[in-house]
Amino acid sequence: MVDLSVRIGSLELKNPLIAASGCFGYGVEYADVVDLSSLGAIVSKGLFLKEREGHPAPRIVETPAGMINAIGLQGIGARRFIDEKLPELRARRATVIVNVCGTTLDEYVEVSKMIGDAEGVAAIELNISCPNIKEGGIQFGCSLTGTYDVVRAVKKATRIPVIPKLTPNVTDVASFARAAEDAGADAVSLVNTFLAMAIDVETRMPKISNGVGGLSGPAIRPIAVRMVHECRQMVKIPVIGMGGISDARDALEFMIAGADAVQVGTANFVDPFVWTKILSGFADYAERHRITRLADIVGTVRHETTPSRT
Numbered sequence: 162m163v164d165l166s167v168r169i170g171s172l173e174l175k176n177p178l179i180a181a182s183g184c185f186g187y188g189v190e191y192a193d194v195v196d197l198s199s200l201g202a203i204v205s206k207g208l209f210l211k212e213r214e215g216h217p218a219p220r221i222v223e224t225p226a227g228m229i230n231a232i233g234l235q236g237i238g239a240r241r242f243i244d245e246k247l248p249e250l251r252a253r254r255a256t257v258i259v260n261v262c263g264t265t266l267d268e269y270v271e272v273s274k275m276i277g278d279a280e281g282v283a284a285i286e287l288n289i290s291c292p293n294i295k296e297g298g299i300q301f302g303c304s305l306t307g308t309y310d311v312v313r314a315v316k317k318a319t320r321i322p323v324i325p326k327l328t329p330n331v332t333d334v335a336s337f338a339r340a341a342e343d344a345g346a347d348a349v350s351l352v353n354t355f356l357a358m359a360i361d362v363e364t365r366m367p368k369i370s371n372g373v374g375g376l377s378g379p380a381i382r383p384i385a386v387r388m389v390h391e392c393r394q395m396v397k398i399p400v401i402g403m404g405g406i407s408d409a410r411d412a413l414e415f416m417i418a419g420a421d422a423v424q425v426g427t428a429n430f431v432d433p434f435v436w437t438k439i440l441s442g443f444a445d446y447a448e449r450h451r452i453t454r455l456a457d458i459v460g461t462v463r464h465e466t467t468p469s470r471t
């Protein structure tokens with residue numbers, strides 16, 4: 162039997178497979194399809210202090226090997242999540258990470274305090290990387306001092322682990338991982354979606370109402386793997402990788418590049434049974450490679466070149 166458990170700072174997960182924010186509702190919606198306790202963790206949809214309606218439809222469009230979304234962080238707000246969703250998540254024994262959003266530093270701090278005090282939340286994923294809202298959020302995530310300041314402020318406000326989620330829409334993502342680490346982050350997660358656009362040539366209108374949105378799915382995977390690898394080399398804290406993972410091989414690729422755990426988003430829309438397939442793929446790989454602890458493959462990418470035969 163392979164040991165699939167991983168450590169993310171003080172957090173021990175039974176396996177490295179995590180449901181990504183915004184692609185798994187609040188978790189409860191999937192409880193009849195997926196045994197929530199079988200996942201390493203689930204990440205909630207992004208939550209502000211107050212409820213938000215998000216952008217008008219159309220909010221998603223399919224693209225080659227991916228999709229663009231601009232949901233605009235529609236959500237029920239932190240208080241309703243705690244009152245209406247957390248009790249069921251606790252009953253289902255899910256490990257819950259809450260994706261915390263804010264338009265101001267004070268809002269990040271206030272939501273984090275509220276979430277950190279609630280019973281049954283394992284960690285905060287700090288969303289400083291949503292490309293689809295104009296105010297707050299990504300403005301912190303695209304500035305090194307903004308990243309540092311918001312992580313530091315939230316760390317002071319809560320005792321549960323804080324995991325800033327980084328945007329790939331910067332030149333040097335690893336420097337943002339470093340800023341987060343310097344501010345006391347327990348881990349970083351990446352990537353959020355890539356800013357993108359699709360246009361209907363007949364109407365000459367953007368295909369989604371917001372004009373631009375975030376690209377996710379298999380199309381972004383090689384870029385995300387490279388970014389995870391760069392962050393692994395830059396920081397000592399755990400790295401959680403995501404971007405286009407659809408099966409166990411994709412997930413293992415991220416781990417070998419340096420991810421201690423992985424998140425799966427878009428693939429859940431294609432196949433809500435993807436979770437058990439990935440978990441059994443992990444076991445199969447471990448058996449074929451005689452690995453007893455899956456965590457041992459983290460960051461083991463080999464850079465030496467194969468000697469030429471000629």
Ligand SMILES: Cc1cc2nc3c(=O)[nH]c(=O)nc-3n(C[C@H](O)[C@H](O)[C@H](O)COP(=O)(O)O)c2cc1C
Nearest residue numbers: 181182183207230352353377378404405425426427
């Ligand atoms: C429809 C949709 C909604 C999302 N909502 C959020 C969100 O609320 N907070 C967040 O941090 N990321 C959000 N994301 C980004 C995903 O969590 C993930 O970072 C990204 O999609 C890349 O992973 P994937 O290619 O496996 O989907 C969303 C993505 C999609 C497709």
